[in-house]
Every structure is written in structure tokens, then in C-alpha cells.
């Protein structure tokens with residue numbers, strides 16, 4: 001039996017890993033990190049440097065590989081660039097933003113795997129995921145992590161996949177978990193030797209940090225720097241306040257996203273809008289939606305009409321955890 005814990009560098013998955021190690025010991029527990037290529041450097045250091053050292057474990061790293069998808073897309077673009085109608089290439093489908101042969105030829109020159117899974121996925125899709133179309137989690141995390149688990153099953157092991165999910169974590173999750181009951185179980189039999197275990201489902205955030213403290217493990221330092229979550233930097237779901245904090249503390253990540261927007265816009269369908277945050281999804285409907293436009297909006301007071309000068313000029317405090325870690 002393998003107890004497999006997928007860690008993100010966040011507080012909940014770290015507490016889950018601590019619990020798994022305490023209950024089943026180092027010989028029976030494996031940790032795995034799904035690298036989106038879109039994480040903060042502090043998260044990489046925490047998940048792949050600090051935690052292995054502090055807990056005496058190895059952390060496997062999995063990355064989505066889109067080599068085959070690039071080959072298919074490039075082959076399709078080559079046909080369109082050569083003058084074949086797009087409807088013939090895509091089985092009669094019609095598109096809001098059709099390719100032209102010229103645009104397809106230009107995209108063909110530029111469309112190659114970068115080795116950064118998040119960016120590769122966006123290049124292939126010609127856009128970014130959003131709250132409504134959150135395909136990033138499936139392609140960048142669920143599929144590679146499931147394949148990793150299947151590797152153990154193929155070797156003859158049963159696998160308990162430990163998930164650091166808490167009902168209290170967010171309103172949306174609370175509604176989803178309690179509303180349908182679909183995921184509320186702390187234990188599920190998937191079949192084929194795979195089981196899902198959610199041991200901290202009803203823990204409060206204080207319990208999570210207490211588990212760190214009892215194990216002598218520090219939480220990810222990003223929690224002390226205004227970050228409510230430490231997944232992608234930024235996540236497409238991040239709040240206005242988080243984005244404001246990211247822009248102030250980590251402007252290089254804003255520039256990295258701006259560069260991704262530029263690259264994706266060069267290989268997308270002609271005229272199709274490309275922006276990291278989709279219009280309306282962060283409450284900034286009507287604003288210019290490029291990352292720089294949305295960051296500017298994040299500096300405004302509620303409603304977005306009045307620029308908040310105080311917010312723009314304030315230096316971020318050295319330590320301002322929203323979890324009260326510094327009390």
C-alpha cells in the first residue's frame with residue numbers, strides 16, 4: 001500500500017503530508033508535486049527544498065507534457081497555411097475567429113513547446129483558462145498526478161491518494177461540497193486499486209497551522225506576504241486584493257504574465273482577444289483586460305472608478321499574514 005500525497009507548497013497539502021508521515025511512516029508515504037511552471041520561486045524552494053530537508057523525504061515532480069498536442073496543432077496549421085479550408089481541417093466546424101492562411105503560417109513559425117506546462121497549454125489553446133473554463137487544473141495537475149498514481153498501481157501497489165482539501169477553505173468549495181455531497185466524503189473507492197482519502201476535510205485553518213507547528217515545519221513564507229494561496233503566481237482565480245499584493249511585492253511575476261500574453265497573442269486566431277484575466281471574471285468588466293490593465297484596476301477602490309492613491313503609494317508591510325501567524 002502506497003500513501004501518495006500531492007503537495008502544492010500550500011498549507012493544506014503540507015499538513016496532509018505531515019499527517020500521512022505521522023500515521024504511516026516514511027517507508028509507506030510518497031510525495032509528489034505537479035509543476036505548472038507558473039509557481040512563485042518561494043513555492044519551488046519550499047516544496048522541493050525546505051520540505052524534503054525538514055521532513056526527510058523525497059518529492060517526485062510531475063509535469064504535463066504536450067508534445068503530441070503540439071504536433072497535431074502544427075500539422076493542422078500547416079494544412080491551413082497551405083490553403084486548405086479550415087472547415088476541412090476541423091471536420092466542418094465553424095469558428096468565431098477563423099484562421100487565415102497568413103496567420104496560420106505565422107503561428108506555425110512560432111508555435112513550439114517551451115517546456116513551461118502552463119504556457120504550453122495556453123499556446124495550444126490560443127488563450128488562458130478562466131474561472132468559467134478552468135481546464136488548467138485538469139491538464140496541469142489532475143492528469144499528471146493520476147498518471148503518477150497509476151505508475152504505482154502498475155507496479156502492483158494499491159494507492160491511497162491523500163488530498164489536502166478542507167470544506168472551510170472557500171465559500172465556493174463549501175457550497176460545492178455541502179451542496180451536492182458529491183465530494184464531501186473523506187474516503188472514496190475509485191477502483192482498480194486507487195482510493196481517495198481527504199483526512200483534513202473538516203479541519204479549520206488554525207488546525208492546519210497547528211499541525212505545522214507540532215511537526216516543527218514552517219508554513220510557506222508567502223503566507224506572511226499577503227498571499228491567501230500559493231498555487232500559480234498568480235492564479236486565474238486570484239482576488240483583487242491578492243493581485244494588488246502580487247503587483248507590489250512580486251512585479252517580476254506580473255511582467256512574466258505580460259510576456260505570456262504577448263507570446264500567446266502571436267499564435268492565437270486572428271482577432272481573438274488574449275488576456276490572462278478574462279473580462280468580467282474578476283469583477284473588472286469593461287476595463288482593459290491585459291495583465292497591466294487589470295493590475296491598474298486592482299489599485300482602484302471598490303467599483304473601479306476612483307484610483308486609490310493610498311493603495312498605490314503604500315509600501316507593503318514586512319509581514320501581514322491574513323492568517324494571524326504573527327500574532
Ligand code: SF4
Pocket residue numbers: 036038129134136137140141231232234235236237
Ligand atoms: S492554481 Fe489557478 S491557474 Fe494554477 S492550475 Fe490551479 S486553478 Fe489554474
